[in-house]
Amino acid sequence: MTAREQDEFALPELFVVVASVDDATAFAPLAVRDPEVRPVLVATGPDPMGVDEALDDLGALAGRVLLVDRPDAGPVAEIAALLPRLDSLVDDDRPAAVLVRGGSPSALAATQVAVWRDVPVVAVPVDGVPAVEAANQAAVAALVATQDARRVPPEDVRVAAATQRLVRERLTSGDGTRIVRLPTDRSRRHLSA
Template sequence: MTAREQQERSLPELFVIVASAEDAHALAPLAGRDHEVSPVLVATGPDPMAVDEVLDDLGALAGRVLLVETPEEGPVTELVALLPRLDALVADDVPAVVLVRGGSATALAATQAAVWRGVPVVAVPVTGTVAVDTANQAAIAGLVASQEAREVEPELVRAAAAAHRLVRERPEPGSGSRVVRLSAHRGLSA
């Protein structure tokens, strides 16, 4: 194993939850290696294979593909199907940070699992969404805010700060600048 591979293995992992083709286009630039975190694209959502295919077309390979059987369409069945799978992924792999985009049921499930497991979440809001997605984004923001009261390990604070930097530095294709909700971890400003 080369020195670079050893360094990449020792970096904290940033799970980037990619739940749709739209997410893939927006989040694919985060796939590149970074000196502070190791981004891992997680292709999931109602059609994870389609998400994986879009990521492949963009040259950003998914580090994980989370397959889920969803019997019916809709945000409720998506949430019910994804929550235990995303919780197991976060519990087993223990990422340093989870990054979600928008207010899909997948983003909400990933946020709930991460918060439950004590993993910091970075949420990238999306404007112009349907009402349920807007409500989910508000719930995600509330869950992220609930993390502020917890005492967080310094390594996790650094990883969360690196995730915020990555999002700020790599703008979403075709949309210009965007606003990123930053959590107010006490240690983040130190």
Template sequence: MTAREQQDELPELFVIVASADDAGALAPLAARDPEVCPVLVATGPDPMAVDEALDDLGALAGRVLLVDDPEAGPVAEVAALLPRLDALVADDRPAALLVRGGSVTALVATQAAVWRGVPVVAVPVDGGDTVASANQAAIGALVASQEAHDTAPDDVRAAAAAHRLSRERLTGGDRPRVVRLPTHRTLSA
């Protein structure tokens, strides 16, 4: 079996990259891993800038989700991204999803994944404005509420692999504090 064929058989981890700042922090997750196939999803209010930032870092986006007008604001961002992220999660069915911080995109991606029963790994970011802090708290609550109904073993392994990758590859404060796995077991970093 070739390396490519082996990589194709691994469960996918969707890494939601919502800003150039996220690109800088999450690019190290794009490297190959023996347990999970990380797929960077360039999105957010300006997904083309995110894609360009990832390209500059040598981490290519596996998916790009566009918005209609990057300047339209958070309500338009939610209106555009919620159906697109939901369709992405429903159609491609990743084994797990990783979000960073408290952006509107991270919140919407978490909602779509939780609705679809996909385990979420949330990487908190210190600081930020009041809205980002509130979104980050909502993301934490959504992740904590996930139930273990009909969870595939690959999903549990992918969530654990995502947690491991974030510990090993992300720097400083970009590490998950608590990750709720769908087995109702909690991992602490």
């Protein structure tokens, strides 16, 4: 292993949950090396192998692939299969932050696990989604709002800030990318008022 590769592995990990081919297209720009954080693309969703293939086609390799037992069984089965797998992955690898997009069952499950494990979540909302996904996005935003920055290690808060920077710099859309931010102590008090 070269010194550059060793330095890259010393960087804190950012788990990027890629739950669909649309997510792969949106998140592929994050696979480029960054000086503050090491993005690890996690291919998942109802068709993780299709997501992995889409990432490969975009030149963005998945660092992890989380399979579901019955991909056509629907969102409840997807969440039921992914919750323990995501929990084990987050608990074992302890990323410094998790990035999710939209309101897929995978994004909701990843957010639940990360919040439970006190890992900062950065969420990128998607406009014009079906009602169920919009409700899931609202649940993701509500879960992110419950995170207490005082319980998150300072280095993880720095990674969450670096993640927000990466999203702003690399994930641009015509109408501008919105981010659901990890609340600071001040914004958390404001939310409860």
